[in-house]
Amino acid sequence: EPTEGIQPSLVDRLAVTLAVIARQDGIGLLLVEQNLDLALGLADRVLVMEKGRIELVVEAAGLADALPALEARLSI
Known part of the structure; x- marks a missing residue:
């Protein structure tokens, strides 16, 4: 978790840096x-895991539509 323990004002800078590196280097x-x-600001796809198992793979843009079913399955 790259933002764990990082000062909140630096989180946005980190996100921009990660996005630039990924784009520049392909x-x-x-x-x-x-x-x-x-x-979600960085992702194209989202994988949701529970207890070490992948429970959902979805395009980041479609995550909101998938949340109700995911919440029911994972008892969130």
Whole structure:
């Protein structure tokens, strides 16, 4: 979790830096992050895990539509 313990004012700078690196170098990033706003700002796809198992794979733009079913399945 790259933002864990980081001063909140630096979180946005970190997000921009990660996005620039990924675009410039043409690489994908695997981001493990509980800050959903940050993750959705960077992600093309979202994988949701519970107890070490992937429970959902969805395009980031479609996550809001998938949340009700996900919440029911994971008892969130």
